Amino acid sequence: METTRSRGRKLLRLFGYIIAALLLLVASGLLLGDHLTPKALGTPSQAMPLQPDQTLIDRSLAPMLAEHPGESGAVYLSEGLEAYAARSIVTRQAGRSLDLQYYMWHDDMVGHLLANDVYQAAERGVRVRLLLDDMNAAGLDAQMMALDTHPNIEIRLYNPFRNRDGLWRLLEMVQRAFSINYRMHNKAWIADGRVAIVGGRNIGEEYFDARPDVNFRDLDLLLAGPVAADASRIFDTFWNSQEVVPISALQHNTKQQMKNFIDQAKLEAREQEAVPYLQRVRARLDDSYLGNRLALHWTSQVHIRSDPPSKRKDADPRDWLVTHLAQELGSARHKSLLISPYFVPGAAGTKALIGQVKNGVQVGIITNSLAANDVAAVHSGYMHYRRPLLAGGVQLYELKSHGHTGRASTFGSSGASLHTKAFVVDDRRGFVGSFNLDPRSAYLNTEMGVLFDDPVLAARLRSEYLRLSDADLSYWVYLSKGSDLRWLDRSATPPITYRTEPDTTLLQRATTRVISWLPLESQL
Structure with missing residues (x-):
């Protein structure tokens, strides 16, 4: 009996120590506050100036913008295949810049295919800025660093973890429980400052009708014309904010990572899973997508709005x-x-x-x-x-x-x-x-x-x-x-x-x- 009581007391004492340690960890997070958050701010940059006919997107939209002065074109993307096709097409047509802002970019077929489109755009000389929330980026550092190695690509993370993986990341989550709870849920795909896709979709198979066991019913708006400037302004505000840190300040990259990424992307595009999906999407792809297939509705009464990046500090x-x-x-x-x-x-x-x-x-x-x-x-x-x-x-x-x-x-x-x-x-x-x-x-x-x-x-x-x-x-x-x-x-x-x-x-x-x-x- 005495032995049982002794063991019980020891277990209670151990449990008490664990609770005390967790409370001390959280208290240290509250006392130290933002000092625990990585502070390596990147060099400020802004959306690139628009040009009248520099890129294919510029030239495709020019006659429509002339017919609808002061107005923007809008069309809903309710089908997963078309939503994927729209992102892929504007990325392939972009000739100046891609600004991408997402809560979640999955390490799956669709995530890899779109990442490869982005890489190919950078190879053509397009400047790419990719801003991701760090909560769901665990385990993705190798892929992100591979892209970040490219001279035309920079990746930054919102409210990032100092510890990139494993137990230390989990302990940091406990310590910074109150500050780490604030996340960037924004979703925007901006091409050449002319076209912005804004809505509810993250980047992953389940959002684009690519998985037979999952069917997320979702909705985006593709916007073309002056309103895209709203999305660019919002992106710049986040990109240059104190809540955002370049991934290069958190992790190191190697040229081998870039080679591995390119080889994997080429292989994946030919794999059994990707081929039938791309065949389904191919019907959505043609060079006149912006001009003919979308049936844009033109209006001056459309605007893009966002929370400030420092929402938790903004009283x-x-x-x-x-x-x-x-x-x-x-x-x-x-x-x-x-x-x-x-x-x-x-x-x-x-x-x-x-x-x-x-x-x-x-x-x-x-x-x-x-x-x-x-x-x-x-x-x-x-x-x-x-x-x-x-x-x-x-x-x-x-x-x-x-x-x-x-x-x-x-x-x-x-x-x-x-x-x-x-x-x-x-x-x-x-x-x-x-x-x-x-x-x-x-x-x-x-x-x-x-x-x-x-x-x-x-x-x-x-x-x-x-x-x-x-x-x-x-x-x-x-x-x-x-x-x-x-x-x-x-x-x-x-x-x-x-x-x-x-x-x-x-x-x-x-x-x-x-x-x-x-x-x-x-x-x-």
Whole structure:
């Protein structure tokens, strides 16, 4: 008995030491603050000046810009293949500059193919600036350093880790828990300062219809003309900010890394996996893409907006993206249609949406069902608000998990999932971008997107909302007479009503419920 008690005391003491060490680690991070963050700032640079006919993109757009003075062309990219093709084409046509800003660039086939397009552009003399968030860059240093070796390519990282991998990176994450939590979620692909692709897609197979087991439904806007200057200005602000560090200051490169990267890229383009995908994409590729295939809609009422790079240090939220979006949504008089994969409106947001319904506004929301959600922890934050929203007259749809296994890990997995982040107000004003309607996008991440006031762009976005909310793709969520949640599958004959979250297991539902009891909402 005494031995058992002694062992118990030793275990408790060991546990206490571990907790104390973690608290000391976090406390040191709080006390030292930004001194722990790498400070190697790069040489400032700016977007390259536009030229009338220097590049193929310049020449392709010139006649259209002349026909639409002061206006910009815009077109939605809703299909994964076309979204990939658009990036590949403008990269191949670029002759002056490529400015690329992303939260995530995966180490997979699509990531490698697009990286090779970027490398080939640099070989033609195009200046390439690549800005990535460092949270998801673990393990990618060799590939990034290979590209950074090229004289025309520079890579910088947002809020980077000093320790690049392994246990030390994990310990740094604990120590800098409060500062490392702020991430750059922006997504932009800017070619020659003339064309900007802005929206919700990261760079990876699941965003471009390249994986049979994953189908992210996403949306970008390709913008051509004067509005691209907004994207260039935002990129320059981030590129030259104190939050950004050149990767060359964090890691060393070798010429052998560049050779390995080139050899691998050439091999991968011929591999069994890439060939059929590129054959599917090839139908989207032709030299007149910008001129003929895109059917650009021209308007002067389109703008690109972003959070500041120093969002966590900026105490004035008036220039934060959430402020602009709240004003747009709050101005609704007839209709608000929202699409958000991660939807955690909070008490204030729920009250505002219900208030709009009381004022005669039709409010509709499309988000992920539990089975379709790739982050179950976010669903645990959303589930609290379904009942009050429905009771208040809000229309709610949840995306089905077609072709999905129904398994989502606690903090992330792959599967058929909604990834579009957009809304349309009064069939005229709208937004498409990286901003989820949740606390993380509002207060922790930097976000960016396109705001417009144009009935044609609004009508096309409304069509996307109607497509996603269609019976084949989404469940209609409603309250029974006893105020219990119900999910209606309107595509079945006769329609099927579910009393629990469709396509999920008891363990899934129980796990999500337990997570919902934790104080995590501010981090979701």
